[in-house]
Structures are given as C-alpha cells and as structure tokens.
Amino acid sequence: ATMPPLLSAIANAGRHGVLVKSAVAMERLGSVTRVAMDKTGTLTEGTPRVAAVQALPGFGEDEALAAAAAAELPSEHPLARAVVTAARERGLRLTDAADFSSVPGRGVRAEVGGRTVRVGSPTALLDSSDGADDARKAVAAYEDEGRTAVVVLIDDAPAAVLALADRLRAGAPGAVARLRALAGAEPALLTGDNARTAARTADESGMTDVRAGLLPEDKVAAVHAWQREGERVLVVGDGVNDAPALAAADSGVAMGRAGSDLALETADAVVVRDEIGAVPTVVALSRRARKLVT
Ligand code: ADP
Numbered sequence: 001a002t003m004p005p006l007l008s009a010i011a012n013a014g015r016h017g018v019l020v021k022s023a024v025a026m027e028r029l030g031s032v033t034r035v036a037m038d039k040t041g042t043l044t045e046g047t048p049r050v051a052a053v054q055a056l057p058g059f060g061e062d063e064a065l066a067a068a069a070a071a072e073l074p075s076e077h078p079l080a081r082a083v084v085t086a087a088r089e090r091g092l093r094l095t096d097a098a099d100f101s102s103v104p105g106r107g108v109r110a111e112v113g114g115r116t117v118r119v120g121s122p123t124a125l126l127d128s129s130d131g132a133d134d135a136r137k138a139v140a141a142y143e144d145e146g147r148t149a150v151v152v153l154i155d156d157a158p159a160a161v162l163a164l165a166d167r168l169r170a171g172a173p174g175a176v177a178r179l180r181a182l183a184g185a186e187p188a189l190l191t192g193d194n195a196r197t198a199a200r201t202a203d204e205s206g207m208t209d210v211r212a213g214l215l216p217e218d219k220v221a222a223v224h225a226w227q228r229e230g231e232r233v234l235v236v237g238d239g240v241n242d243a244p245a246l247a248a249a250d251s252g253v254a255m256g257r258a259g260s261d262l263a264l265e266t267a268d269a270v271v272v273r274d275e276i277g278a279v280p281t282v283v284a285l286s287r288r289a290r291k292l293v294t
C-alpha cells in the first residue's frame with residue numbers, strides 16, 4: 001500500500017529535522033495565513049552573552065553579578081544561563097539561593113545569603129522604584145546599542161544593569177521571506193524584549209511588523225485578534241513565555257534545542273534540528289500533502 005499523503009509528509013518533515021506530532025497538526029500547517037515569531041531563541045540563537053556590567057552606587061560589579069547568578073541558577077531562561085556563565089567566567093562563587101520564583105516575561109526572584117535578589121526586565125523592576133535614575137540611564141544607553149538590558153535589585157535597591165547581546169540565526173532572513181510568501185502576509189515579530197532591540201532584530205530579519213514589550217498574555221491576545229479576523233495563525237517560539245501563544249495558535253511550532261520543556265509539550269511540531277529554515281519547509285510539505293488528500 002502507498003502511504004497516505006499526510007503520513008509521508010510527517011516522515012518527510014522528520015528528514016528535515018522537524019517532529020510533527022499528528023496528522024491533524026501536519027494538515028493544519030499548510031493552511032496558515034498569518035505568522036508570528038518570537039525573538040529571543042527563535043529568530044536569534046538564544047545563547048546571549050553578558051557583554052557589560054554597570055554597577056550602581058553602593059554595589060560592586062562582582063557582588064551584583066554573583067548575587068544575580070545565584071538567583072538565576074534555577075531558571076532555564078536563555079538570559080539566566082548567560083548571567084550564570086558570566087559569573088562563572090569571572091570565577092565568582094555562587095551562594096545557594098532559597099525561595100526561588102519566576103514570572104515569565106518579567107524575571108526571577110530569590111533569597112541569596114539573607115538578601116532578596118531580583119533579576120529581570122527594566123519595565124518590571126524599575127517602574128515604581130525611587131532613586132533609580134542611574135539604573136534608567138544605564139538601561140537607555142545599552143538599549144540604544146541594541147542590547148537587552150537586565151536589572152539587578154538587591155533588597156529593592158538597584159545594584160547593577162547588565163547588557164546582554166544575542167546573535168541572529170543565520171537562516172532567519174531566508175525563513176522570514178519564505179514564510180511571507182507561503183502565508184501571503186507580513187510575518188510579525190512578538191517579543192517581551194524592549195522596542196529598540198526588537199527593531200534591530202526585525203531589521204536584520206527583514207520584518208516590518210514589530211510588537212515589543214509583550215507579556216505572555218499579550219502574545220495570546222495578538223493571536224486571538226487575528227483569529228477573530230478569520231486568519232489561521234502559525235506561532236513560532238521557544239520559551240516558557242511562548243507556551244500560551246503556542247497553545248492559542250492554529251499551528252504552534254517550537255524551536256527544540258533552546259526550547260523550554262513547556263513550549264515543546266505545547267507545540268504541534270518541534271524543530272529538533274536547530275534550523276529555522278525548516279519551518280517554511282514543513283509548511284510547504286503540508287501544502288503539497290493537502291493537494292493530494294481527497
Ligand atoms: P522574548 O519574548 O524575546 O523571548 P521574554 O518574554 O522571555 O523575551 O523576556 C522578556 C524580558 O523579560 C527579557 O528581555 C528580560 O528583560 C526579562 N526576563 C525574563 N526572564 C528573565 C530572566 N530569567 N532573567 C532576566 N531577565 C528576564
């Protein structure tokens with residue numbers, strides 16, 4: 001017997017390094033009319049590095065970095081891994097942290113050596129704090145350079161601003177162009193990162209629709225808004241923060257290597273080999289299979 005078209009498409013996707021979880025998922029991929037892509041870990045490699053540390057009055061660089069790394073140790077966020085790596089490269093000793101908690105799209109919090117340490121987005125951590133002018137200045141300077149700025153608070157006082165730099169995936173511009181052609185619409189960049197860094201990544205990827213500073217629920221709202229207009233939405237993401245949008249999407253595709261467990265479980269397909277170019281390839285495979293299904 002010959003294999004049904006959708007099953008051979010799944011086998012074919014596997015050869016391109018994409019695990020499609022069901023025939024229904026394979027079938028839906030080809031019907032997408034809108035594409036939304038996450039930034040960190042999806043369009044970028046997702047292995048950012050700490051490029052600079054700006055200590056704030058009353059704190060030392062190593063002190064703030066060691067505290068931040070201790071708090072980030074349990075987190076699987078790419079920024080967290082970068083902070084831990086930077087501390088280790090400086091030979092800093094990491095104290096055990098207690099009472100760890102994390103809020104997707106915002107950052108982490110933990111008790112480190114009797115002090116409360118928070119690490120996360122400038123909007124989440126500097127909004128209401130007084131005396132944060134030095135911190136805000138450092139954030140603006142880093143973001144102007146296209147870096148992602150992360151703030152460290154120790155017992156509610158701004159202790160340092162870290163600048164993190166990530167690299168665009170080599171295949172990103174090509175994948176964006178092919179997805180634009182397949183969906184017949186401008187792909188959108190949805191990110192929790194700041195507007196300036198987002199604009200730079202969009203520019204390098206050839207994207208014009210950029211939405212920055214989004215929380216996980218904002219990504220879901222964007223998906224639902226398109227669906228109300230009758231669009232069938234493909235979301236490509238990797239993080240815990242993308243899981244709700246991957247679930248809301250008609251087709252959710254997760255980047256496998258950097259991807260969080262939750263994203264991989266929620267997605268309809270997983271890019272096991274770390275090539276973003278495989279995403280348009282499976283959409284095209286689905287299109288071909290759908291033409292053969294009667
Ligand atoms: P993206 O949508 O680009 O993948 P996220 O939603 O994961 O980004 O994160 C948005 C922002 O929240 C980050 O740019 C960072 O400022 C902050 N953030 C989230 N998690 C962490 C963390 N573990 N450590 C530091 N900052 C974090």
Ligand code: MG
Nearest residue numbers: 038040041239
């Ligand atoms: Mg991400």
